[in-house]
Amino acid sequence: MPSSPSSEGTNPEAVDAPVLAYDPDAFAQRLESLMADRDARTGTRLLFYGGVREHRQQALATLTRHATGNVHQFQMASLLGDHRMQTQNNLRKAFDHAAEESALLYFDKSDSIFSHTHADSQEDPEENAVPTTVEYFFDRVGAYAGVVVLGLQRKRHVEWARDKVHLVVRFE
Numbered sequence: 001m002p003s004s005p006s007s008e009g010t011n012p013e014a015v016d017a018p019v020l021a022y023d024p025d026a027f028a029q030r031l032e033s034l035m036a037d038r039d040a041r042t043g044t045r046l047l048f049y050g051g052v053r054e055h056r057q058q059a060l061a062t063l064t065r066h067a068t069g070n071v072h073q074f075q076m077a078s079l080l081g082d083h084r085m086q087t088q089n090n091l092r093k094a095f096d097h098a099a100e101e102s103a104l105l106y107f108d109k110s111d112s113i114f115s116h117t118h119a120d121s122q123e124d125p126e127e128n129a130v131p132t133t134v135e136y137f138f139d140r141v142g143a144y145a146g147v148v149v150l151g152l153q154r155k156r157h158v159e160w161a162r163d164k165v166h167l168v169v170r171f172e
Helices: 023-039 055-068 084-100 133-143 157-164
Strands: 019-021 045-050 071-075 104-108 148-152 165-170
Touching: 019 023, 023 055, 023 165, 045 055, 045 157, 055 071, 055 104, 055 133, 055 148, 055 165, 084 104, 084 133, 133 157, 148 157
Parallel strands: 019 165, 045 148, 045 165, 071 104, 104 148
Antiparallel strands: none
């Protein structure tokens, strides 16, 4: 089971994704290389870190030229409910609907999933056999056959997620 962003250990088999400082030309070249290596452009995961929304949107537009032009874009906070099952249901619907349309998924402001608490959360995590929302989300990201882009702002969240994506794009 994946460790949470606050836990100490890391997966020794995991490989941290390379970090690319955003430059439109360098990003386009890197995408071309990344997409050529991916089997039919499936299961590609990117992380957009920092910067202003306009630059991230520009990079997303470049990405649609290499993948699908069909983009499902979400503000992560809009998917988070009061109860864990409500949140997981919202996430499931987002992934399932995107899969039906072979869409690129973009989750902007994804930092909120790391700090969101549910009204039905257990006090003692050892008593709770249900995966955390973060674990559930990253399981769905890893299983998604299309392209997924996560937008994060906090460095500790980026460091935690680096081994779950193929490329980190840092916006200045």
